[in-house]
Amino acid sequence: MNCQRFQKELYEYLDEALSPAQMAAAKAHLLECGACRASVRREQQLAQSLAGALEQNAETIAPDAEARRDLAQAVQRKIAAAVEPAPIPWWRCVAMRLTATSPVFTLTPLLTALALAWFFFGTHQSTTETSRMAERPTTGAVLVNVSYCAPNYTFQRQGNMVIDALTCEARVVNGSLLAKN
């Protein structure tokens, strides 16, 4: 190891962060190089004096037991203020916003769409079971009697709570279809 290499690794030598082989080479170099030994002494003296002065300066604000307690309380207060509440699902936000204007709010458009979907796609099976096809009249018209269930989804706000309820209303539709000749 030469002086240039040692100077480059001076801090690692002082930190004892060199590999065993590098450390042995550094020590061997120090035995034969007075300038590098002086560098090590200089750095050690600097560390000692600077650390001492910094410690002394920092201790001017030495927190006592009361100050530590104040720090802990201040941290707890800030944490309590900073911690955000658990996230609210988007649909609950919408419901709360809607119910804020009216205690009982019916989602008319959505439920209408649901009822129509139920009628057209979900009631074919039940139609065959529950509806009664009237007897084919001699005039060629067909009487249709359909009963179906319309869901009704409501939200109600009570204090900070939102209570939702799903009810089902039975409906009957009568009509007649003209038969094609």
Added chain:
Amino acid sequence: MAQMDMDQEKLAAALKARDPAAMQQLVEAFGQRLTRSAYLLCGNENEAQDLAQDTFVEAFRSAHRFQGRSSVYTWLHSILLNLTRHYRRKRKKLIYDNELAAQEISAPEEHPSALDVDCAATELAQALQRLSEPHREVLVLRYYERLQIAEIAQSLGVSPGTVKSRVHYAIQEMQKLLPAEMNLFGAGGTNEMETK
């Protein structure tokens, strides 16, 4: 490093679980040293206390990001450094009074060889606050926190070579800011600095 014998793994796990008792333990263990370090970085006691408080709050918020690759204190100190930088950016820099500096420099010393710790702490603190932010940070980390070069590099997110360079130039700058009779290296030490 203070109180490094505490079970850091359990402490980190408790922090991630947002256990208030863990935060209490953290403040008890590191609050004093962190406040002092903040004081050296910002130079104001009230701001140092605020910075220390905010460091713990930020640690509580971001506990899930702690990977355990460094000690809990090193992690806390990284948060403190970030907050201090943010704070300094927002604060208007103090204008140094050159006349006052001249008076300080001209103050006589009876034993002007090595740095007298008892008398020099104030001058050194003032000089520290006049250093650039990167230089001040490396000096505090190296000579107050007594971190190794590799640890400082990890904490600052720079290469070890950059840290060594900053330490070197920070000491040169500090020496220039100190009164002429206050030699950081002892008698006849400054000339060696130039050859390093």
